[in-house]
Amino acid sequence: MNGDFQILHEKIASSGRMVITAHTHPDGDAVGSCVALRHFLTESCGKSATIILPDTLPGNLAFLWEGENVIVASDSPDEARAAVGQADMVFMLDGNSFDRTACLEQDMLSSGAFKVLIDHHLDPRCDEFDIMFSRTDVSSTCEVLYYLLLTMPETASDPGKLPEASARALMAGMTTDTNNFANSVFPGTFRMASELIAAGVDRDAVLESLYSHYRENRYRLMGFMLGSNMTITPDGAAYFILDKEIHDRFGIQEGETDGFVNIPLGIGGIRISLFLHEDERGFFRVSIRSRKNIMASDMAVKYFHGGGHPNAAGGKLWFRESDGQPADICSREEAAAYIEKITHEFLSGQ
Numbered sequence: 001m002n003g004d005f006q007i008l009h010e011k012i013a014s015s016g017r018m019v020i021t022a023h024t025h026p027d028g029d030a031v032g033s034c035v036a037l038r039h040f041l042t043e044s045c046g047k048s049a050t051i052i053l054p055d056t057l058p059g060n061l062a063f064l065w066e067g068e069n070v071i072v073a074s075d076s077p078d079e080a081r082a083a084v085g086q087a088d089m090v091f092m093l094d095g096n097s098f099d100r101t102a103c104l105e106q107d108m109l110s111s112g113a114f115k116v117l118i119d120h121h122l123d124p125r126c127d128e129f130d131i132m133f134s135r136t137d138v139s140s141t142c143e144v145l146y147y148l149l150l151t152m153p154e155t156a157s158d159p160g161k162l163p164e165a166s167a168r169a170l171m172a173g174m175t176t177d178t179n180n181f182a183n184s185v186f187p188g189t190f191r192m193a194s195e196l197i198a199a200g201v202d203r204d205a206v207l208e209s210l211y212s213h214y215r216e217n218r219y220r221l222m223g224f225m226l227g228s229n230m231t232i233t234p235d236g237a238a239y240f241i242l243d244k245e246i247h248d249r250f251g252i253q254e255g256e257t258d259g260f261v262n263i264p265l266g267i268g269g270i271r272i273s274l275f276l277h278e279d280e281r282g283f284f285r286v287s288i289r290s291r292k293n294i295m296a297s298d299m300a301v302k303y304f305h306g307g308g309h310p311n312a313a314g315g316k317l318w319f320r321e322s323d324g325q326p327a328d329i330c331s332r333e334e335a336a337a338y339i340e341k342i343t344h345e346f347l348s349g350q
């Protein structure tokens with residue numbers, strides 16, 4: 001699944017304007033890989049590169065993206081479209097298809113730019129890209145990108161030659177996707193971390209930025225969700241439903257519920273955990289985490305129009321018909337009954 005490094009090097013050398021994008025609701029790996037690549041392309045290769053993301057950037061990752069001049073397509077659709085139209089090279093990071101960029105998808109697909117995929121999800125859409133660097137035996141897109149950048153003539157296998165901002169962003173994205181080395185860790189993941197520290201990345205400062213600047217709201221909500229919202233089923237499923245009323249009551253912002261879905265797996269006997277977050281477009285965003293022998297990705301595909309990794313996946317549950325997308329349930333209130341039914345069905349078969 002891995003493209004020819006030589007072709008990538010040549011294309012970068014001969015291209016002028018580059019666009020870097022990633023999936024909706026960008027997480028640390030998406031933002032980190034975009035920022036790392038942009039600094040490499042601009043500082044090491046002397047190119048012009050713009051990050052265009054579909055929607056809101058999480059405030060807790062501001063230490064990565066502040067000052068990066070990112071175009072957010074939902075805020076500036078015309079500017080985003082123009083930048084994609086002018087690009088001669090497009091990089092899709094941390095998503096296996098342009099459909100993960102939502103409102104940007106059509107512009108990306110119709111662009112005549114040379115398209116590069118750098119990712120770690122299953123089943124990349126080969127037909128959408130000119131070249132792909134896609135692996136699943138890695139922690140994160142940041143890890144794929146790290147080893148890819150080391151093949152570039154500008155670094156010549158020396159992590160010390162990466163721009164400082166790239167090295168820091170790679171460390172940050174890998175750290176969030178592994179939940180700080182708790183899951184999806186491979187030998188190459190530790191090697192990368194070790195080499196980045198040797199190259200000067202201040203890991204303590206990265207951890208401080210990532211995990212010590214949340215707002216109080218996050219922890220008030222966490223207390224409420226664990227105390228009054230979490231349901232545990234006899235089959236060993238745990239689920240939360242964060243509807244709009246709770247969301248507004250706690251004044252929750254993008255990124256502030258990250259990690260909640262992992263918490264129930266700390267309870268003995270819980271096999272799978274689901275976190276539903278209401279979206280104003282008529283669906284719940286569904287995050288799923290599971291123990292090693294349970295396939296969260298199968299559940300995401302089968303019941304939530306989604307996908308992902310074996311133990312960390314996600315999708316959507318539509319409670320209203322929208323844009324020709326039929327509803328999965330008749331109302332928001334039916335979400336709990338639906339989750340009870342499908343987790344029972346799914347876990348009985350495991």
Ligand SMILES: [Mn+2]
Pocket residue numbers: 029030094120140141177
């Ligand atoms: Mn990722």
